[in-house]
Amino acid sequence: MAHTIPLTPLAATLPDTVPFVGPEAQERKRGRPFRARIGANENGFGPSPAAVAAMRAAAPEMWKYCDPENHELKAALAARYRISPAEFAIGEGIDGLLGLTVRLFVEPGQAVVTSLGAYPTFNYHVAGFGGRLVTVPYRQDREDLEGLLEAVRREEAPLVYLANPDNPMGSWWPAGDVAAFIDALPPMTMLVLDEAYGETAPDGTMPPLDTSRPNVIRMRTFSKAYGLAGLRCGYAIGHPETVRAYDKVRNHFGMTRMAQAAALAALSDGDHLASVIAQTAACRVRIGEIARGNGLSPLPSATNFVAIDCGRDGAFALAVMQGLIARDVFVRKTMAPGLDRTIRISAGPDPEIDLFEEMLPQALAEAGRLD
Amino acid sequence: MAHTIPLTPLAATLPDTVPFVGPEAQERKRGRPFRARIGANENGFGPSPAAVAAMRAAAPEMWKYCDPENHELKAALAARYRISPAEFAIGEGIDGLLGLTVRLFVEPGQAVVTSLGAYPTFNYHVAGFGGRLVTVPYRQDREDLEGLLEAVRREEAPLVYLANPDNPMGSWWPAGDVAAFIDALPPMTMLVLDEAYGETAPDGTMPPLDTSRPNVIRMRTFSKAYGLAGLRCGYAIGHPETVRAYDKVRNHFGMTRMAQAAALAALSDGDHLASVIAQTAACRVRIGEIARGNGLSPLPSATNFVAIDCGRDGAFALAVMQGLIARDVFVRKTMAPGLDRTIRISAGPDPEIDLFEEMLPQALAEAGRLD
Numbered sequence: 001m002a003h004t005i006p007l008t009p010l011a012a013t014l015p016d017t018v019p020f021v022g023p024e025a026q027e028r029k030r031g032r033p034f035r036a037r038i039g040a041n042e043n044g045f046g047p048s049p050a051a052v053a054a055m056r057a058a059a060p061e062m063w064k065y066c067d068p069e070n071h072e073l074k075a076a077l078a079a080r081y082r083i084s085p086a087e088f089a090i091g092e093g094i095d096g097l098l099g100l101t102v103r104l105f106v107e108p109g110q111a112v113v114t115s116l117g118a119y120p121t122f123n124y125h126v127a128g129f130g131g132r133l134v135t136v137p138y139r140q141d142r143e144d145l146e147g148l149l150e151a152v153r154r155e156e157a158p159l160v161y162l163a164n165p166d167n168p169m170g171s172w173w174p175a176g177d178v179a180a181f182i183d184a185l186p187p188m189t190m191l192v193l194d195e196a197y198g199e200t201a202p203d204g205t206m207p208p209l210d211t212s213r214p215n216v217i218r219m220r221t222f223s224k225a226y227g228l229a230g231l232r233c234g235y236a237i238g239h240p241e242t243v244r245a246y247d248k249v250r251n252h253f254g255m256t257r258m259a260q261a262a263a264l265a266a267l268s269d270g271d272h273l274a275s276v277i278a279q280t281a282a283c284r285v286r287i288g289e290i291a292r293g294n295g296l297s298p299l300p301s302a303t304n305f306v307a308i309d310c311g312r313d314g315a316f317a318l319a320v321m322q323g324l325i326a327r328d329v330f331v332r333k334t335m336a337p338g339l340d341r342t343i344r345i346s347a348g349p350d351p352e353i354d355l356f357e358e359m360l361p362q363a364l365a366e367a368g369r370l371d
Numbered sequence: 372m373a374h375t376i377p378l379t380p381l382a383a384t385l386p387d388t389v390p391f392v393g394p395e396a397q398e399r400k401r402g403r404p405f406r407a408r409i410g411a412n413e414n415g416f417g418p419s420p421a422a423v424a425a426m427r428a429a430a431p432e433m434w435k436y437c438d439p440e441n442h443e444l445k446a447a448l449a450a451r452y453r454i455s456p457a458e459f460a461i462g463e464g465i466d467g468l469l470g471l472t473v474r475l476f477v478e479p480g481q482a483v484v485t486s487l488g489a490y491p492t493f494n495y496h497v498a499g500f501g502g503r504l505v506t507v508p509y510r511q512d513r514e515d516l517e518g519l520l521e522a523v524r525r526e527e528a529p530l531v532y533l534a535n536p537d538n539p540m541g542s543w544w545p546a547g548d549v550a551a552f553i554d555a556l557p558p559m560t561m562l563v564l565d566e567a568y569g570e571t572a573p574d575g576t577m578p579p580l581d582t583s584r585p586n587v588i589r590m591r592t593f594s595k596a597y598g599l600a601g602l603r604c605g606y607a608i609g610h611p612e613t614v615r616a617y618d619k620v621r622n623h624f625g626m627t628r629m630a631q632a633a634a635l636a637a638l639s640d641g642d643h644l645a646s647v648i649a650q651t652a653a654c655r656v657r658i659g660e661i662a663r664g665n666g667l668s669p670l671p672s673a674t675n676f677v678a679i680d681c682g683r684d685g686a687f688a689l690a691v692m693q694g695l696i697a698r699d700v701f702v703r704k705t706m707a708p709g710l711d712r713t714i715r716i717s718a719g720p721d722p723e724i725d726l727f728e729e730m731l732p733q734a735l736a737e738a739g740r741l742d
């Protein structure tokens with residue numbers, strides 16, 4: 001059956017599976033909703049009231065296409081970061097921008113370097129454009145900067161992916177280490193530095209913005225700290241010539257006018273952002289305490305989630321996750337070797353964390369009995 | 372400068388220009404807003420109040436990613452069309468789906484057949500994936516079905532594009548002719564049948580849905596009759612195996628949750644849709660009368676716009692369009708040889724058409740003086 005439609009040879013080899021199964025699909029399968037949605041690193045503290053108001057005001061205007069130049073949003077970002085609007089590309093979330101990045105810089109068969117267990121959606125795009133994924137294991141739950149560099153050089157890779165802070169482990173490198181990594185990159189290797197979780201990281205995690213290097217693209221988003229994952233608005237920061245390349249391949253009218261309006265309003269509400277960051281930090285502490293209270297080890301986190309080391313193997317952690325899901329707590333875990341002993345809990349409002357706290361002992365007990 | 376970043380050879384050849392300049396960019400250049408926005412085939416009658424209410428209700432929930440399976444929307448579309456949810460792919464507007472279509476079915480260097488002057492965004496995607504565009508001139512302001520078929524056979528094209536009703540001319544073929552076109556297609560040629568304007572076409576324009584052929588993909592959208600262009604929600608209807616192929620390459624979490632909510636509500640409001648269709652039909656008549664009242668020839672239209680033959684050459688029509696724009700009336704025209712004698716006016720609310728009616732004689736007089 002697979003070849004009755006005339007797909008390209010590359011497309012014919014690709015699986016038709018989703019990188020992540022969404023919680024809604026699980027709810028349909030379970031036949032009932034989750035009571036805690038703390039599995040997808042979404043921000044349950046929600047968007048700024050200013051953004052909500054902007055969305056409501058913009059609703060009747062949705063008959064209009066977006067401004068394909070994203071002029072106002074670029075101007076606002078430029079003012080925020082004190083750089084030029086020409087140093088931004090706007091896209092349908094970092095996910096969308098990652099796809100365009102692979103398309104711009106990777107030819108079929110070329111090596112693309114990332115960490116083993118890092119962002120599956122990036123890997124999906126690499127496969128989708130025929131790139132050859134080269135993975136480097138984490139070291140002590142952090143991406144291995146030395147190892148990534150070594151792989152880049154060995155493979156003459158045109159593209160390397162680094163998330164700082166990291167997903168799925170929540171770990172991070174100080175800015176100086178990332179800057180040294182950038183300095184050491186071959187000039188013909190593009191770095192995608194995914195800073196989706198940058199807002200919740202300690203000061204000194206993100207290197208100063210320096211758009212002088214054409215081979216560095218930094219990705220940021222309104223999906224995490226700004227609480228607008230469902231509107232798909234991410235942006236790339238880089239050398240003007242580099243970000244302009246996205247205009248060669250992007251879907252120019254692909255942004256929603258709603259996302260443009262909401263992002264602009266969200267950007268203007270620094271108080272809400274500060275509040276979310278504070279709530280996230282407090283919630284990370286609380287998740288850590290719950291973990292330790294159950295004899296587990298929370299990993300340090302610079303993100304809006306906490307990876308909890310369940311202290312045993314991947315099968316045990318999987319059983320713990322399944323036990324939580326069975327108890328209406330949506331959480332996720334990575335399956336990557338070495339990292340798979342952890343489950344991942346997103347920061348969120350107290351009632352959802354309360355339910356996690358209530359259900360974790362039961363899930364652990366059940367998982368223990370499965371041996 | 373163009374090669375200081377390590378683009379792929381294909382990407383390096385692509386221009387970084389937008390297929391259409393948006394009205395907002397023109398407004399920034401002009402330094403003042405348009406007073407009539409009737410140039411982009413948007414639906415100024417606006418979305419259903421039910422859709423607006425759904426958007427407003429959904430706004431605080433935008434911290435959640437979309438359901439990547441688009442389950443509810445597919446179910447609602449399936450109920451509407453009395454086919455299976457498995458016969459739909461959902462995407463970020465037809466624009467987004469067209470990009471994925473080219474990616475799935477066209478290898479660099481292969482021929483892709485379309486009409487000369489047909490949808491520029493499709494052409495943009497073909498170029499973006501290295502396809503070789505083969506164009507067939509319109510005949511009597513309609514896409515030339517015979518000519519398209521001949522080109523498909525001659526070029527052994529893996530993909531052909533046909534819009535019915537057509538943009539930019541507003542013309543259409545009866546369903547029987549389209550069905551005959553489909554029957555005559557080589558089985559290894561995919562047809563993209565763009566039915567973005569299907570809702571406003573006369574009965575008997577769209578062939579009955581028949582998803583038995585794997586090589587036909589029909590594209591529809593919430594951007595036109597449903598008035599949700601700014602939310603980016605289109606869908607493809609086809610053989611289950613064909614539409615499943617989009618899962619190989621689409622950005623699974625790329626839909627906005629807002630678009631899902633709004634489209635679902637819009638679909639449920641048949642009264643509003645009927646009202647928009649009626650208003651559009653009446654407005655087409657009025658635009659035609661205005662054209663004739665100024666000695667011009669409106670072309671018959673099955674869409675939400677009217678192409679007006681300005682009766683002279685492309686330079687004259689261009690001057691008319693520029694005269695309207697200078698008078699705060701946003702309209703567009705095609706530059707394609709043979710079609711370029713027309714300007715294109717979108718149906719819209721009376722005040723915008725009133726302004727068009729007021730300004731057209733001035734624009735014509737001014738254009739006439741330019742000789």
